[in-house]
Amino acid sequence: xxxxRKIGLIxxxxxxxxxxxxxxLLLWELSVRLFSLPExxxxxxxxxxxxxxxxxxxxxxxxxxxxxxxxxxxxxxxMLGFALAVLICMSNFFYRTFYPLxxxxxxxxxxxxxxxxVIWLGFGVLPKIAITALVSIFPVLVNTLHGLVxxxxxxxxxxxxxxxxxxxxLFKIRIPSSLPFFFTSLKISIVxxxxxxxxxxxxxxxxxxxxxxxxxxxxxxxxxxxxxLFLLGAMGFFCSGFVSLSEKLLLPWHKxxxxx
Amino acid sequence: xxxxxxxxxxxxxxxTSNFKRLEVLKDISFSVKKGSFTSIVGMSGCGKTTLLKxxxxxxxxxxxxxxIDGEGASKAGxxxxxxxxxxxxxxxxxxxxxxxxxxxxxxxxxxRTKFKADDLIKLVGLEGFxxxxxxELSAGMKARVAIARxxxxxxxxxxxxxxxxxxxxxxxSNLNLExxxxxxxxxxxxxxxxxxxxxxxFLSDRIIVLTPRPGTVRKIIDVNLPRPRNKQTRxxxxxxxxxxxxxxxxx
Numbered sequence: 001x002x003x004x005r006k007i008g009l010i011x012x013x014x015x016x017x018x019x020x021x022x023x024x025l026l027l028w029e030l031s032v033r034l035f036s037l038p039e040x041x042x043x044x045x046x047x048x049x050x051x052x053x054x055x056x057x058x059x060x061x062x063x064x065x066x067x068x069x070x071x072x073x074x075x076x077x078x079m080l081g082f083a084l085a086v087l088i089c090m091s092n093f094f095y096r097t098f099y100p101l102x103x104x105x106x107x108x109x110x111x112x113x114x115x116x117x118v119i120w121l122g123f124g125v126l127p128k129i130a131i132t133a134l135v136s137i138f139p140v141l142v143n144t145l146h147g148l149v150x151x152x153x154x155x156x157x158x159x160x161x162x163x164x165x166x167x168x169x170l171f172k173i174r175i176p177s178s179l180p181f182f183f184t185s186l187k188i189s190i191v192x193x194x195x196x197x198x199x200x201x202x203x204x205x206x207x208x209x210x211x212x213x214x215x216x217x218x219x220x221x222x223x224x225x226x227x228x229l230f231l232l233g234a235m236g237f238f239c240s241g242f243v244s245l246s247e248k249l250l251l252p253w254h255k256x257x258x259x260x
Numbered sequence: 261x262x263x264x265x266x267x268x269x270x271x272x273x274x275x276t277s278n279f280k281r282l283e284v285l286k287d288i289s290f291s292v293k294k295g296s297f298t299s300i301v302g303m304s305g306c307g308k309t310t311l312l313k314x315x316x317x318x319x320x321x322x323x324x325x326x327x328i329d330g331e332g333a334s335k336a337g338x339x340x341x342x343x344x345x346x347x348x349x350x351x352x353x354x355x356x357x358x359x360x361x362x363x364x365x366x367x368x369x370x371x372r373t374k375f376k377a378d379d380l381i382k383l384v385g386l387e388g389f390x391x392x393x394x395x396e397l398s399a400g401m402k403a404r405v406a407i408a409r410x411x412x413x414x415x416x417x418x419x420x421x422x423x424x425x426x427x428x429x430x431x432x433s434n435l436n437l438e439x440x441x442x443x444x445x446x447x448x449x450x451x452x453x454x455x456x457x458x459x460x461x462f463l464s465d466r467i468i469v470l471t472p473r474p475g476t477v478r479k480i481i482d483v484n485l486p487r488p489r490n491k492q493t494r495x496x497x498x499x500x501x502x503x504x505x506x507x508x509x510x511x
Contacts, residue, residue, distance in 0.1 A: 152348070154348055154350045155352075160318040161316055161343075176352065253393055254354075
């Protein structure tokens with residue numbers, strides 16, 4: 001009974017989008033066949049699937065490289081962003097010293113910095129991780145800082161009445177209240193991270209899905225390009241799904257607790 | 261001996277914002293007897309909350325003097341003389357009822373006698389809800405948790421800042437009765453801020469009526485209605501008379 005209801009709920013939640021995606025793929029397949037488009041212009045989903053199967057070993061290798069860059073950069077960026085947010089929230093000195101600089105750096109398009117990282121860190125995975133970290137740090141920093149600073153004044157007053165120290169206010173009130181904001185920013189950052197890794201690979205790489213896209217574009221191997229694109233999409237989808245899932249598991253109180 | 265638990269002498273407070281001086285409180289003097297129930301009544305924005313903050317020592321600076329049990333407010337604060345309940349229950353949504361009530365105990369070791377969280381849960385009528393999370397509670401139950409949390413250090417003074425404001429009428433009058441029952445059991449001094457005149461009179465031994473900004477004492481009214489009070493109290497002609505008089509003062 002319970003299981004049945006669960007399946008029903010899942011159906012209700014995911015069925016519409018699933019049906020839509022399948023319909024879209026069918027439409028794509030049909031129009032390619034109908035207009036007999038050449039493969040190098042637009043391959044059909046069937047051809048793309050065939051390409052993925054054919055090159056599965058190579059594609060798996062390049063996917064794992066990009067995934068590694070994405071996750072390492074994301075983790076580094078998230079941790080740095082969170083730590084900086086706490087520092088800036090706790091100290092006026094840090095706030096005045098770093099915040100204006102961070103705003104300036106944030107307004108520079110990080111893509112424009114990618115070539116510099118290649119010059120400084122070479123062609124390996126390191127410059128990609130650095131760009132990814134740089135891209136994902138700001139959403140985390142800004143959102144978490146917001147959560148840390150804008151705590152209900154009454155909670156702060158309550159802590160004052162009980163003579164809590166600044167550190168106690170930080171750990172008992174500010175950090176827990178900022179966690180929903182932190183997770184929201186992680187959802188933004190993980191998607192940015194995939195973009196960051198690809199940008200790094202575009203600028204200079206000899207492995208990774210970005211590299212696959214570059215190479216296959218010069219060879220007019222559009223099917224392979226789409227294969228890499230599909231894998232990138234799948235990767236981003238599962239990564240952000242993982243972040244959402246961990247939020248649900250780690251912050252069960254957040255769901256309906258907005259006005260407690 | 262009924263001594264003075266709170267004594268306010270010519271309290272004044274100004275805020276400056278955008279280079280404008282705003283006088284919020286002016287020349288407020290009153291005293292509160294130990295173990296009594298006193299309400300501060302005034303219109304919104306007359307500085308009632310500011311006055312409470314001054315009394316419990318979290319708002320500085322101000323002019324005038326506050327004596328708590330004969331001592332300066334900051335010194336009194338260090339000995340945990342205060343428990344406070346706000347308009348919003350301000351519970352921590354990631355802690356269950358029990359842990360919310362125990363929060364103040366985690367903050368520092370202090371020499372005051374403490375209630376056990378279990379006893380408080382019984383006192384405010386939340387048995388069986390110890391492990392429930394705040395978002396699963398009704399507004400009235402959240403208010404009960406907030407009261408229990410405020411009482412954990414057995415405070416000499418319980419400050420309540422429009423604590424029942426966000427409740428519906430029925431829940432509010434139920435909690436009024438509950439608050440009186442709790443107060444009669446622990447006999448602490450209560451200072452209750454509200455803009456609801458009949459609530460103030462129903463609960464209190466005395467009400468302090470404040471004028472609109474700058475807030476100053478308009479009149480202090482003794483409420484000599486019999487205790488224990490119950491639903492019938494609100495129908496007494498004396499009750500209605502005091503409410504009418506107080507209403508005149510505010511308008």
